[in-house]
Amino acid sequence: MIMTSNIGASEIARTTPLGFSMNADDTGVSYDDMKSRIMGELKKVFRPEFLNRIDDVIVFHKLQKDEIKQIVDLLLRRVRVQLAERELQLELTGEAEDFLVDNGWDPAMGARPLRRAIQRYIEDPLADFVLRSEVPAGSTVMVDRAPEGDERKLTMDVVQREAPAPVAVGGGEADEEADKPAELDAPVEGEDK
Structure with a gap:
């Protein structure tokens, strides 16, 4: 059985500056120090009998x-699959991804608000955009x-994808022959010879 908890999250938020770094140089607190503080918080919340039944605690x-950008990409897969059913693709610029990361990450809640940010800034406007616009199949x-x-x-x-250029097969007189209907060697049923 795996259990997760936010016990100690307030301790982390209190001792780390806003942002994405967890280096001892940036926060002044090493991972080992943070882990011991969180273990102390666990001991305050849970009785020793319960903690003794837990095999391991991972902080x-x-x-x-x-990593937040990877989560954004994972959450957008469902949207991309839905668009693919309409023969459409979705692409985000780096600036758009950064915007989602900045607006979907919270120091206290981590990446949980990302789903709401994607719905608010991507899914809802995208649905309106596709319904309102004539978006041809094969577009991005x-x-x-x-x-x-x-x-x-x-x-x-x-962004319209360009159709591939037609590929010429053969050349010269052979092309004229290719345009003629094929002749059948064998008679067709019901046809007189």
Whole structure:
């Protein structure tokens, strides 16, 4: 059985500055120090009889910005699958990803608010955008950060994928022969010879 808890999260939030780093240089607290503080919090909350029944306690490091971006990508997979059913693709610029990370990560709650940020800034506007616009199949919806002061926060544009150029097969007179209907060597049923 695996159990998770936020016990000690307030201790982490109190001793670390806002941001994504968990290096001892940046926070002044090493991982080992943080783990011992959290174990102390566990002992305050749970009785020794309960703690003795637990095989191991793992204290996770604080999420880094790159890890939050990976979570954003994982959460967007469902949206991309839904768009693929309509033969559409979704792409985000680095600035759009940074915006989601900054607005979907909370020092006290970690990455939990990311799902709400993606719904608010991507899914809801994307649904309106696709319904409101004539988005042809095979297009890519490009999401970018809106200019400073724009209340939309993110912008969406349709990028058409270019159709592949026709491939020429053969050359010269052979092409003219290819345009003629094929002749049947054997008679078709019901046809007189």
